[in-house]
Amino acid sequence: MQLVTRADLGWPESAAAAQPTALGVKVHYEGTPVSTDLLTDHDRCLREWQNIRASHLSNKAEGYVDVAYNYAACPHGFLMEGRGIGRRTGANGNQTLNRNHYAIVGLVGDSGLTEPTPEMLNAIRDGIELLQAHGAGPEIRGHRDGYATSCPGGPLYAWVQAGAPRPDAPAQPDPAPVKPPAPAPEPARYRTTINGLEYGYGAHGDHVTAVGEALVARGFGGHYQQGPGPDWSDADTANYQEFQRSLGYSGSDADGVPGEASLRQLLGYLPSAVPAFPGREYFRPGAVNDYVERLGEQLVRRGFGGHYRVGPSRDWGEADRLNVAAFQRSRAELAGDADGYPGPLTWRLLFS
Ligand SMILES: [Zn+2]
Numbered sequence: 001m002q003l004v005t006r007a008d009l010g011w012p013e014s015a016a017a018a019q020p021t022a023l024g025v026k027v028h029y030e031g032t033p034v035s036t037d038l039l040t041d042h043d044r045c046l047r048e049w050q051n052i053r054a055s056h057l058s059n060k061a062e063g064y065v066d067v068a069y070n071y072a073a074c075p076h077g078f079l080m081e082g083r084g085i086g087r088r089t090g091a092n093g094n095q096t097l098n099r100n101h102y103a104i105v106g107l108v109g110d111s112g113l114t115e116p117t118p119e120m121l122n123a124i125r126d127g128i129e130l131l132q133a134h135g136a137g138p139e140i141r142g143h144r145d146g147y148a149t150s151c152p153g154g155p156l157y158a159w160v161q162a163g164a165p166r167p168d169a170p171a172q173p174d175p176a177p178v179k180p181p182a183p184a185p186e187p188a189r190y191r192t193t194i195n196g197l198e199y200g201y202g203a204h205g206d207h208v209t210a211v212g213e214a215l216v217a218r219g220f221g222g223h224y225q226q227g228p229g230p231d232w233s234d235a236d237t238a239n240y241q242e243f244q245r246s247l248g249y250s251g252s253d254a255d256g257v258p259g260e261a262s263l264r265q266l267l268g269y270l271p272s273a274v275p276a277f278p279g280r281e282y283f284r285p286g287a288v289n290d291y292v293e294r295l296g297e298q299l300v301r302r303g304f305g306g307h308y309r310v311g312p313s314r315d316w317g318e319a320d321r322l323n324v325a326a327f328q329r330s331r332a333e334l335a336g337d338a339d340g341y342p343g344p345l346t347w348r349l350l351f352s
């Protein structure tokens, strides 16, 4: 927008009555011969606008206190301030019409310069949008709408009737259908099992409390009204989700239900359910059973798999015993009896 203000024109603040809102804007023309010399010299536009104001101020019949229009638009695309924003126009024919619409005049006439340039149409549009941003409603009319006058002349009136489009506006594609705002997603309410322990809404246990306390310790406790506690709630899910996002997870990987990787990062290890100790006889030379393999896998998880050549199996062997012994030596409760054969305490400490 190329705006010429009253200050630019050397005019004082308008003395016109305040009119903070209106139904819209009416478009005018000068209604007299206008010289085509305007096209070649913008100084002539400024002089034209000064002359219009002078003629209005000298019009004793109307008693104008200022130029009648809110704005004028020249062929070079300048929007020149008249009464400006928030002032009642004196141009629409009577006081009711003046209250209903603001007024913008295009500097074209009934002879000479009669066709608005594209720049002028853009400037009128600028003025309409400026007024719409400051109290004008959506109506765009011509002076002749509701008043007996030829104003604003054929070309400008045809443009007004077309909706006063910007001449350089590209064809408008159909607007995209308006999507309703997405509802706030429901918190995830499924459970997942990791190492025999449940996580997610409804899960219960000390391991749930441990997750909550770790979240709080890391600054992800914002959704707790109380707790954390042993019952997994939506607050646990929401806090866990923020933790997942902090790790760079998104989408279903950040739904607030733990996965192994994030849980390990949160706790520093992966907790597991403590299975019932089956009995010492399952861990003797020659023993072959699922408990041996499970024990071995847990030793590996806890970092005590160093004696395996090929990994844990169902066959009890010396590698199992050496790994168990290493684990026992690492725990003060077990170090005094680190024979490599698991009893109930070794079992519980290994799996918890
Ligand atoms: Zn008019």
Ligand SMILES: [Zn+2]
Residues within 6 Å of the ligand: 041, 042, 043, 045, 046, 074, 075, 076, 077, 078
């Ligand atoms: Zn001009």
